[in-house]
Amino acid sequence: MPDASAQPTTDADRAMPGPLAGHTTLRTGGPAERIVAAGSADELVQAVRAAAEPVLILAGGSNVVIGDAGFPGTVVLVRSRGVRVIAEDASSVTVRVDAGEPWDDLVAATVANGWSGLECLSGIPGSTGATPIQNVGAYGQEVAETITGVEVYDRVEGTRQVIPAADCGFAYRGSIFKYVDRWVVLSVDFRLTRSPLSGPVRYAELARALNVEVGDQVPLADARAAVLRLRAGKGMVLDAKDPDTRSVGSFFTNPVLDRATYEQLLERTADLGDPPAWPGADGLVKVSAAWLIDKAGFAKGHPGEGGVAISSKHTLALTNRSGTAHTDDLLTLARTIRDQVHARFGVTLHPEPVLINCTL
Numbered sequence: 085m086p087d088a089s090a091q092p093t094t095d096a097d098r099a100m101p102g103p104l105a106g107h108t109t110l111r112t113g114g115p116a117e118r119i120v121a122a123g124s125a126d127e128l129v130q131a132v133r134a135a136a137e138p139v140l141i142l143a144g145g146s147n148v149v150i151g152d153a154g155f156p157g158t159v160v161l162v163r164s165r166g167v168r169v170i171a172e173d174a175s176s177v178t179v180r181v182d183a184g185e186p187w188d189d190l191v192a193a194t195v196a197n198g199w200s201g202l203e204c205l206s207g208i209p210g211s212t213g214a215t216p217i218q219n220v221g222a223y224g225q226e227v228a229e230t231i232t233g234v235e236v237y238d239r240v241e242g243t244r245q246v247i248p249a250a251d252c253g254f255a256y257r258g259s260i261f262k263y264v265d266r267w268v269v270l271s272v273d274f275r276l277t278r279s280p281l282s283g284p285v286r287y288a289e290l291a292r293a294l295n296v297e298v299g300d301q302v303p304l305a306d307a308r309a310a311v312l313r314l315r316a317g318k319g320m321v322l323d324a325k326d327p328d329t330r331s332v333g334s335f336f337t338n339p340v341l342d343r344a345t346y347e348q349l350l351e352r353t354a355d356l357g358d359p360p361a362w363p364g365a366d367g368l369v370k371v372s373a374a375w376l377i378d379k380a381g382f383a384k385g386h387p388g389e390g391g392v393a394i395s396s397k398h399t400l401a402l403t404n405r406s407g408t409a410h411t412d413d414l415l416t417l418a419r420t421i422r423d424q425v426h427a428r429f430g431v432t433l434h435p436e437p438v439l440i441n442c443t444l
């Protein structure tokens with residue numbers, strides 16, 4: 085088992101062996117007691133078994149906020165790679181993807197192969213193994229639609245098993261895996277459709293960008309290119325030269341309100357117009373967090389203390405603008421936003437990333 089602090093396995097590991105900031109897209113977070121890189125599923129299991137608690141599984145570091153005090157235990161870096169076809173027929177292909185496989189490399193390969201199902205998830209940073217954790221989604225697609233099973237190591241039982249998609253509890257930015265230390269994702273199975281075309285475009289903004297109607301299908305490569313363009317315009321594709329991308333993407337999830345709470349919100353926004361909203365099942369309504377934040381007085385680019393700021397391209401992204409900010413500064417800005425949105429609209433925003441050794 086390589087020890088990342090002694091024998092790094094990637095450029096990022098090599099560049100910043102000390103503070104965990106070097107392993108996160110936010111570039112904040114203090115040191116860990118020990119960092120171990122696992123290059124295969126077996127090594128992942130061994131590393132987790134061998135380490136004394138607490139153990140943090142860390143892959144791309146694009147959905148974590150790590151406290152300035154760091155992590156008082158072992159961090160296991162997920163660096164396993166591999167994609168293989170495990171089943172296929174005339175209309176579909178099922179691929180098994182190792183947890184450490186970079187997500188966007190996988191999406192690019194599926195688009196190139198004429199396998200439809202992931203194209204709208206182009207440009208999302210991080211690893212494939214992390215995608216089931218919060219049911220990664222964007223532009224009308226979620227991984228829950230194509231995942232058939234998730235191979236995990238169960239830290240409680242000490243066993244390996246495949247959890248079928250139906251038992252993963254997939255929901256909007258959630259699953260049984262999020263906020264729970266029990267499961268280590270080893271690989272993920274995706275069933276994709278053999279088709280040169282995307283699924284029906286569901287997201288109005290994407291349809292506009294493609295010059296088609298919602299419900300139309302477009303060549304896979306066109307869908308990918310349009311999504312990458314839209315995302316880059318919002319600072320949602322990692323770019324070392326663009327400080328707006330030094331973030332975790334969206335910091336807050338869109339609040340999902342029951343009908344009564346939604347009606348109360350409409351009363352409080354009467355002078356502003358209706359917030360963008362998406363009706364869901366059981367009368368629930370998902371409301372745009374970005375709109376609430378903006379109308380509560382936080383424009384794009386709004387600065388906090390210590391070098392943090394709201395992205396100049398997207399109200400939902402909180403950034404380490406200076407590159408030298410601390411997690412505490414970022415959380416102070418997040419708290420200010422959350423509290424002001426609550427005071428103005430009576431709606432509580434919740435963070436989308438996982439907070440490690442820090443709280444909001």
Ligand SMILES: Cc1cc2nc3c(=O)[nH]c(=O)nc-3n(C[C@H](O)[C@H](O)[C@H](O)COP(=O)(O)OP(=O)(O)OC[C@H]3O[C@@H](n4cnc5c(N)ncnc54)[C@H](O)[C@@H]3O)c2cc1C
Binds near residue numbers: 140148215222329333
């Ligand atoms: C610019 C930007 C844009 C983004 N856009 C989107 C978007 O459009 N949609 C979206 O859903 N997300 C988005 N994200 C969030 C993030 O990219 C995804 O959640 C991604 O899947 C996280 O992958 P990761 O490998 O970086 O996970 P990490 O940040 O390393 O980990 C996230 C959580 O998953 C756990 N974890 C990671 N790997 C494993 C594993 N193998 N087994 C068990 N637990 C594990 C970690 O312990 C942690 O709790 C964005 C982030 C950024 C920075």
